[in-house]
Amino acid sequence: MSKREESRKYEEIIRLALERGFFMPSSEIYGDAPAGFWDYGPLGVGLKRKFIELWRRELVKRDGMLEIDGAQVLSKKVFQASGHLESFVDPIARCKRCKAIYRLDKLIEEKTGIHVPERMSLEEMRKIVKEHDIRCGRCGGELTEFSHFNMMFRLGIGVIGADAYLRPETCQNIFIDFLRIYKTMRKNLPFAIAQVGKSFRNEISPRQGLLRMREFYQAEIEVFFNPKKANEFPKAEPIMDYELRLQPIGKDEPLEVTCREALNSGLISCKLIAYYLSLIQQFYEKAGIPREKIRLRQLGEDEKAFYAVEAWDLEVETSLGWIELVACNNRGTHDLGGHQKFSGHEMEVLDDGEKVLPHVFELSMGVDRSIYCILENALDLEAGKPVLRLPPHLASIEVAVLPLLSKEPFTSKAREIYESLKLEFDVEYDDSGSIGRRYVRLDEIGVPICITVDHQTLEDNTVTLRFRDSALQLRADLEEIVDILKNHLRYSV
Amino acid sequence: MSKREESRKYEEIIRLALERGFFMPSSEIYGDAPAGFWDYGPLGVGLKRKFIELWRRELVKRDGMLEIDGAQVLSKKVFQASGHLESFVDPIARCKRCKAIYRLDKLIEEKTGIHVPERMSLEEMRKIVKEHDIRCGRCGGELTEFSHFNMMFRLGIGVIGADAYLRPETCQNIFIDFLRIYKTMRKNLPFAIAQVGKSFRNEISPRQGLLRMREFYQAEIEVFFNPKKANEFPKAEPIMDYELRLQPIGKDEPLEVTCREALNSGLISCKLIAYYLSLIQQFYEKAGIPREKIRLRQLGEDEKAFYAVEAWDLEVETSLGWIELVACNNRGTHDLGGHQKFSGHEMEVLDDGEKVLPHVFELSMGVDRSIYCILENALDLEAGKPVLRLPPHLASIEVAVLPLLSKEPFTSKAREIYESLKLEFDVEYDDSGSIGRRYVRLDEIGVPICITVDHQTLEDNTVTLRFRDSALQLRADLEEIVDILKNHLRYSV
Numbered sequence: 001m002s003k004r005e006e007s008r009k010y011e012e013i014i015r016l017a018l019e020r021g022f023f024m025p026s027s028e029i030y031g032d033a034p035a036g037f038w039d040y041g042p043l044g045v046g047l048k049r050k051f052i053e054l055w056r057r058e059l060v061k062r063d064g065m066l067e068i069d070g071a072q073v074l075s076k077k078v079f080q081a082s083g084h085l086e087s088f089v090d091p092i093a094r095c096k097r098c099k100a101i102y103r104l105d106k107l108i109e110e111k112t113g114i115h116v117p118e119r120m121s122l123e124e125m126r127k128i129v130k131e132h133d134i135r136c137g138r139c140g141g142e143l144t145e146f147s148h149f150n151m152m153f154r155l156g157i158g159v160i161g162a163d164a165y166l167r168p169e170t171c172q173n174i175f176i177d178f179l180r181i182y183k184t185m186r187k188n189l190p191f192a193i194a195q196v197g198k199s200f201r202n203e204i205s206p207r208q209g210l211l212r213m214r215e216f217y218q219a220e221i222e223v224f225f226n227p228k229k230a231n232e233f234p235k236a237e238p239i240m241d242y243e244l245r246l247q248p249i250g251k252d253e254p255l256e257v258t259c260r261e262a263l264n265s266g267l268i269s270c271k272l273i274a275y276y277l278s279l280i281q282q283f284y285e286k287a288g289i290p291r292e293k294i295r296l297r298q299l300g301e302d303e304k305a306f307y308a309v310e311a312w313d314l315e316v317e318t319s320l321g322w323i324e325l326v327a328c329n330n331r332g333t334h335d336l337g338g339h340q341k342f343s344g345h346e347m348e349v350l351d352d353g354e355k356v357l358p359h360v361f362e363l364s365m366g367v368d369r370s371i372y373c374i375l376e377n378a379l380d381l382e383a384g385k386p387v388l389r390l391p392p393h394l395a396s397i398e399v400a401v402l403p404l405l406s407k408e409p410f411t412s413k414a415r416e417i418y419e420s421l422k423l424e425f426d427v428e429y430d431d432s433g434s435i436g437r438r439y440v441r442l443d444e445i446g447v448p449i450c451i452t453v454d455h456q457t458l459e460d461n462t463v464t465l466r467f468r469d470s471a472l473q474l475r476a477d478l479e480e481i482v483d484i485l486k487n488h489l490r491y492s493v
Numbered sequence: 494m495s496k497r498e499e500s501r502k503y504e505e506i507i508r509l510a511l512e513r514g515f516f517m518p519s520s521e522i523y524g525d526a527p528a529g530f531w532d533y534g535p536l537g538v539g540l541k542r543k544f545i546e547l548w549r550r551e552l553v554k555r556d557g558m559l560e561i562d563g564a565q566v567l568s569k570k571v572f573q574a575s576g577h578l579e580s581f582v583d584p585i586a587r588c589k590r591c592k593a594i595y596r597l598d599k600l601i602e603e604k605t606g607i608h609v610p611e612r613m614s615l616e617e618m619r620k621i622v623k624e625h626d627i628r629c630g631r632c633g634g635e636l637t638e639f640s641h642f643n644m645m646f647r648l649g650i651g652v653i654g655a656d657a658y659l660r661p662e663t664c665q666n667i668f669i670d671f672l673r674i675y676k677t678m679r680k681n682l683p684f685a686i687a688q689v690g691k692s693f694r695n696e697i698s699p700r701q702g703l704l705r706m707r708e709f710y711q712a713e714i715e716v717f718f719n720p721k722k723a724n725e726f727p728k729a730e731p732i733m734d735y736e737l738r739l740q741p742i743g744k745d746e747p748l749e750v751t752c753r754e755a756l757n758s759g760l761i762s763c764k765l766i767a768y769y770l771s772l773i774q775q776f777y778e779k780a781g782i783p784r785e786k787i788r789l790r791q792l793g794e795d796e797k798a799f800y801a802v803e804a805w806d807l808e809v810e811t812s813l814g815w816i817e818l819v820a821c822n823n824r825g826t827h828d829l830g831g832h833q834k835f836s837g838h839e840m841e842v843l844d845d846g847e848k849v850l851p852h853v854f855e856l857s858m859g860v861d862r863s864i865y866c867i868l869e870n871a872l873d874l875e876a877g878k879p880v881l882r883l884p885p886h887l888a889s890i891e892v893a894v895l896p897l898l899s900k901e902p903f904t905s906k907a908r909e910i911y912e913s914l915k916l917e918f919d920v921e922y923d924d925s926g927s928i929g930r931r932y933v934r935l936d937e938i939g940v941p942i943c944i945t946v947d948h949q950t951l952e953d954n955t956v957t958l959r960f961r962d963s964a965l966q967l968r969a970d971l972e973e974i975v976d977i978l979k980n981h982l983r984y985s986v
Binding site: 018019020021024026027028029030032033034037038039040041042044045046048057061062064066067068069070071072073074075077078092101149153154155156157158159160162164166173176177179180181184185186198200202204214215339342343345422423426432 | 511512513514519520521522523526527530531532533534535537538539541550554555559560561562565566567568570594642646647648650651652653655657659666670672674677678679691693695697707708832835915916919925
């Protein structure tokens with residue numbers, strides 16, 4: 001693909017999203033609505049739902065995980081224990097003259113190229129600003145009021161307004177519910193709890209559509225394990241020859257390494273982590289992202305979250321560069337240890353007679369970003385008109401039923417077929433405009449199969465099936481189409 | 494069922510929920526966590542997901558609705574336009590002595606039996622309090638500080654903390670996105686937009702588990718229509734003989750009335766509303782609620798929401814009395830009219846050449862309450878031990894695979910069957926304790942089918958299938974079980 005086509009892709013996705021109803025800015029009829037909030041339209045809802053169903057099938061069900069769905073509003077104590085009240089902050093500064101607010105770490109990186117690690121103090125940042133004479137980008141004013149801004153949204157509960165917060169990550173529910181789930185679901189270590197839902201971060205400058213939002217979907221998996229046994233993990237045996245695309249610290253390109261090699265060389269610390277990294281890489285391959293656009297990048301000390309022991313980011317290459325989709329972190333005992341201390345409830349469990357405070361390995365997925373990457377990867381601009389080559393099992397509309405001409409008896413027959421399929425498949429009926437224009441629109445929104453009712457249909461009950469990707473046209477008897485659709489559309493590996 | 498058994502049911506559901514992982518209070522390890530927030534555990538997540546899938550199938554897909562999924566945080570302007578900033582309030586008062594806060598309307602109703610309509614002024618309530626000498630229930634102190642408390646949660650966006658609110662109902666996204674959806678999805682009136690998601694209300698006294706929460710799931714449907722044509726509605730023809738269970742204003746019992754009769758007598762104003770009322774009643778029948786426990790109760794002037802023209806509540810009878818599950822409101826032009834005025838965007842659309850500001854008929858469903866009613870209805874205490882007779886298509890775990898004895902080669906064979914079924918069905922493997930005790934637990938959590946691997950299995954590859962409701966035990970070849978499971982578990986009407 002040419003450079004020019006690559007750079008067009010982000011804009012094309014936004015155009016497609018707005019014109020065809022994949023997603024749109026929330027409250028857009030109110031011009032001054034806050035940024036960073038987006039709504040999924042009908043086509044986006046279907047795609048997102050199928051993406052989450054694939055996640056549930058390929059991770060939750062395949063691995064036998066438990067799934068929960070917890071409250072988004074959590075007590076202040078939860079975030080004292082998790083460290084978010086103190087540490088979930090961005091450094092900011094304000095222009096003395098025009099009062100514009102800047103995110104300090106980003107501003108320094110932009111102006112000087114100096115990398116600002118997560119733990120750099122405000123004092124150090126102030127020094128860099130002074131040395132490099134960094135000023136307000138708008139008016140050239142001096143920067144002042146260096147401070148930390150907590151990114152959690154605060155709420156007041158009840159008439160008295162007791163402190164609570166919207167969760168900045170879904171996983172806290174999993175940690176605070178761990179004890180009850182462990183007891184009621186009669187699990188032994190290692191086992192995983194998963195959750196999909198909204199999280200909220202008061203970003204200083206949300207941007208780029210679904211890529212940095214203030215309200216967003218996460219699908220998070222927390223694996224609880226005994227660290228002494230992380231390398232005794234029978235489930236890993238079948239994936240030992242699977243090739244991960246790992247990019248170790250200090251390398252510029254990913255390497256194709258089998259799990260076995262990665263473990264033998266010490267690049268990955270244990271079989272349990274190798275297994276879950278292989279699951280998540282396979283998941284994106286099943287979501288239609290080509291292997292060569294996926295990498296698992298190892299994070300260095302200055303990049304890791306404050307709680308991480310070992311950290312890999314699953315990233316996907318797009319026209320905007322590599323985008324982080326899943327943070328894969330060994331969080332150690334940070335979470336259960338913190339909640340144990342603050343709540344006074346013992347979080348240790350018995351593992352073969354030994355008392356263990358479980359360690360946690362996390363797969364924290366950004367759903368909206370994943371949707372963006374899947375859309376961008378599917379969008380084919382080569383053919384002169386956009387074709388959205390979504391994998392059939394992710395297509396929001398699976399089948400379109402079209403009367404060749406927009407008049408009787410074609411329309412009645414097409415309606416009848418639509419009615420017979422609508423509960424079992426995601427079907428659209430479309431009789432507007434020429435058949436050629438309808439095919440163009442249906443290609444653009446990624447419908448894998450069209451069923452056309454033509455003159456011959458009225459004679460012999462056969463229809464034309466048109467396949468988006470092959471442009472193949474087949475004649476099939478109406479009796480056969482349910483089976484053909486199932487074979488073509490349903491994912492089964 | 495005896496009175497005593499009825500009154501046990503609420504407590505039994507809570508016990509079952511906590512002990513088996515259907516739902517639990519959020520942040521429960523922190524003793525002082527705010528009330529009104531609940532988490533779904535693994536069994537609850539499955540039930541809720543299947544309930545929502547049934548809603549999507551039986552309402553959204555059957556009717557050809559569009560579905561969206563919008564932001565939960567909305568701009569202040571949205572709630573100026575909707576009237577919530579001004580009108581979404583509860584009257585409260587405070588005890589002068591002990592500072593306890595009371596919801597005034599509920600307190601008056603409790604102490605005097607006087608019904609307090611939604612629009613009663615604070616002045617009128619103050620008069621009643623004085624006349625009846627209503628005092629603080631705890632300390633007998635005088636009530637003071639009569640005021641209105643807005644039930645929306647306020648948030649501050651960005652560093653400056655711009656006003657925004659968590660939506661108190663999901664439908665506002667639908668109204669503010671109406672124009673874009675209408676244009677991009679090329680629909681004509683009448684058509685419906687649906688959404689399922691979280692809403693938030695700062696209740697003064699949340700109570701009774703899933704029945705009055707501060708954070709809860711709604712599944713809302715907004716039907717946009719031309720009021721002049723609400724009685725020309727071809728889709729209503731097939732349901733004209735369907736019997737609604739309507740309870741008109743002034744009646745104590747529901748009547749069985751066909752849609753035709755309800756329309757002819759003027760009880761229901763138009764075919765469009767009769768059609769959607771029949772859809773929603775049928776939906777609860779398909780969710781396993783017996784007809785005789787369902788009613789559509791007509792709301793009088795003093796009960797209706799401030800925006801409603803015609804209002805019916807779908808209610809289900811439980812041990813706690815009749816519970817409102819779906820508010821069915823003709824909202825008229827309240828919503829689109831309000832947003833048109835505040836945003837300056839014209840919301841009128843063309844309908845056969847005529848410019849129309851669409852009216853809105855709403856089906857606003859409480860999902861969590863529905864889950865409670867389904868659980869209570871399914872719970873059978875007659876057999877001496879609890880059996881949860883969930884409809885198979887709503888069961889969180891569809892199949893359990895059990896080795897007769899918890900040792901080889903039974904366990905390996907059972908594991909193998911579990912692995913072969915786990916992606917296609919919701920399956921649990923259980924080898925703990927005696928087979929009898931396992932059946933008891935699996936009945937309690939509502940698993941419709943158990944597959945037992947016994948001595949004969951090892952000889953001829955047949956297993957015992959045990960059906961929860963009939964307690965029938967069948968021998969079947971392993972080759973046949975996928976088909977048997979599909980026939981028994983999958984909903985298709």
